[in-house]
Amino acid sequence: MAKKDKIIVKGTEITIISDNKNDYISLTDMAGYKDELEARVVVSNWMSTHFTLDFLGIWEQIYNPNFNRMEFHTLYIIYFLSLT
Numbered sequence: 227m228a229k230k231d232k233i234i235v236k237g238t239e240i241t242i243i244s245d246n247k248n249d250y251i252s253l254t255d256m257a258g259y260k261d262e263l264e265a266r267v268v269v270s271n272w273m274s275t276h277f278t279l280d281f282l283g284i285w286e287q288i289y290n291p292n293f294n295r296m297e298f299h300t301l302y303i304i305y306f307l308s309l310t
Contacts, residue, residue, distance in 0.1 A: 235259070276306065 228245040238259040241252040257268035272278055279302055286293040 279305070 228243050231242045231244070233240050233242060235256075236259060238255065240255045243250045243252075253269050253272075254265045257265040257272070260268050283295075283298050283302070286298065287295065
């Protein structure tokens with residue numbers, strides 16, 4: 227069963243969920259430090275940068291044995307073409 231804790235960082239409450247040997251930190255809570263009312267927009271902006279998508283692609287290649295690089299690359303290209 228997952229364990230849920232909270233920590234305070236610079237006055238902002240951050241949720242941490244621990245499951246077995248893994249810890250998951252809430253990005254939305256962290257984004258609340260920058261904009262408490264619109265944390266979801268902060269996360270959305272972060273997720274839409276090519277740096278983040280590059281990072282996620284590399285992360286998946288390392289940790290996901292079922293990662294489909296070609297599918298990721300296709301979605302990556304489609305996403306960036308939609309921006310122009």
